[in-house]
Amino acid sequence: MIPVAEPDLSGNELKYVTECVVTEWVSSLGKYVRMFEEQMAASCRRKYAVSTSNGTTALHLALVVLGIGPGDEVIVPTLTFVATANAVSYTGATPVFVDSEPDYWQMDPTKLEALITPRTKAIIPVDLYGHPVDMDAILAVARRHGLYVIEDTAEAHGALYKGHPCGSLGDISCFSFYGNKVITTGEGGMLLTDNEAWCERARFLRDHAMSKTERYFHPEIGYNYRLTNIQAALGVAQLERIETFVAIKRRNGEHYTQGLAGIPGIVPAPEAPWAHNVYWMYSILVEQDYALSRDKLMAALKERGVDSRPFFRAIHTMPCHPRDLHLPVAEHLSATGINLPSSVKLTEEQIDYICRQIRELAG
Numbered sequence: 001m002i003p004v005a006e007p008d009l010s011g012n013e014l015k016y017v018t019e020c021v022v023t024e025w026v027s028s029l030g031k032y033v034r035m036f037e038e039q040m041a042a043s044c045r046r047k048y049a050v051s052t053s054n055g056t057t058a059l060h061l062a063l064v065v066l067g068i069g070p071g072d073e074v075i076v077p078t079l080t081f082v083a084t085a086n087a088v089s090y091t092g093a094t095p096v097f098v099d100s101e102p103d104y105w106q107m108d109p110t111k112l113e114a115l116i117t118p119r120t121k122a123i124i125p126v127d128l129y130g131h132p133v134d135m136d137a138i139l140a141v142a143r144r145h146g147l148y149v150i151e152d153t154a155e156a157h158g159a160l161y162k163g164h165p166c167g168s169l170g171d172i173s174c175f176s177f178y179g180n181k182v183i184t185t186g187e188g189g190m191l192l193t194d195n196e197a198w199c200e201r202a203r204f205l206r207d208h209a210m211s212k213t214e215r216y217f218h219p220e221i222g223y224n225y226r227l228t229n230i231q232a233a234l235g236v237a238q239l240e241r242i243e244t245f246v247a248i249k250r251r252n253g254e255h256y257t258q259g260l261a262g263i264p265g266i267v268p269a270p271e272a273p274w275a276h277n278v279y280w281m282y283s284i285l286v287e288q289d290y291a292l293s294r295d296k297l298m299a300a301l302k303e304r305g306v307d308s309r310p311f312f313r314a315i316h317t318m319p320c321h322p323r324d325l326h327l328p329v330a331e332h333l334s335a336t337g338i339n340l341p342s343s344v345k346l347t348e349e350q351i352d353y354i355c356r357q358i359r360e361l362a363g
């Protein structure tokens with residue numbers, strides 16, 4: 001079976017992790033945590049980085065640092081992984097769902113203004129499946145209404161928006177290093193910002209809000225959202241190869257797009273003229289004029305040794321965040337989208353094989 005995602009840990013990962021074990025620096029103290037933070041900040045052209053236990057805790061911490069809480073509203077795309085909305089709910093604020101745009105499948109900036117109320121405090125754009133969201137349009141709305149922008153860059157490490165790294169543009173950006181991400185630490189996350197006060201507050205809250213001057217004195221309730229030295233060691237080794245990973249993912253993405261061209265009913269992953277898609281998950285839409293339904297195509301691919309994933313469910317349609325809303329573009333994308341195998345270990349022959357199956361199954 002060709003998997004959808006698979007990490008490549010064949011660089012210095014074992015060496016650095018072994019060093020943590022041998023030196024016994026296995027918890028969240030140790031040189032790799034700082035190294036990983038500094039190197040991530042540099043790779044995203046940010047001043048400050050705060051590592052966290054995962055991407056969800058990075059988002060939660062970002063919201064708390066910005067003072068978002070009960071009674072506030074935060075606009076999030078309905079088509080994203082559920083963590084984006086859950087992090088808002090953890091603070092007691094309410095996620096407000098926005099539809100997608102049909103061209104690049106991202107949050108639709110033209111739909112934001114209608115959702116803003118006196119309670120709105122922030123927008124969380126997501127670079128879905130590795131394609132940048134149109135940040136200029138979102139930042140313009142945010143600045144007009146005095147809202148914070150938290151970039152959820154969990155899926156887009158290495159992608160570029162108008163030449164700028166994704167993760168360098170919002171007030172705060174949040175990454176995930178889950179096993180299927182562009183780089184992984186197993187579980188892990190990071191919050192990046194250029195604002196020193198927010199960075200300091202995030203560091204404080206991440207460590208149970210312990211006073212800097214008096215050990216075991218806690219002026220407020222904080223969290224244990226720390227990344228371990230072992231995880232950070234993996235991250236440092238992964239970052240050494242980020243440029244290679246990004247180049248492979250982009251080359252694979254272009255290869256897929258060529259291989260799928262002209263199949264009736266298959267819409268290959270788009271790339272805006274202003275974007276460098278990192279194709280975190282190479283994705284297609286299976287429209288009505290394809291010979292099989294989306295789910296039948298996934299089943300047929302599985303029989304031929306190719307794993308795939310359906311797109312995320314639009315969050316407003318699920319019992320965890322039910323809303324009486326019709327957001328037609330996101331609902332359509334959610335019903336027709338598939339993520340195809342996208343790991344950096346994928347060979348061109350495997351991509352050719354996958355494209356050939358999709359073409360043959362078209363009849």
Ligand SMILES: Cc1ncc(COP(=O)(O)O)c(C=O)c1O
Pocket residue numbers: 054055056057080081083084126152154155175176177178187188189
């Ligand atoms: C868009 C998005 N946001 C947030 C997360 C949460 O990250 P984590 O799984 O590391 O908590 C993920 C992925 O898992 C994601 O894809």
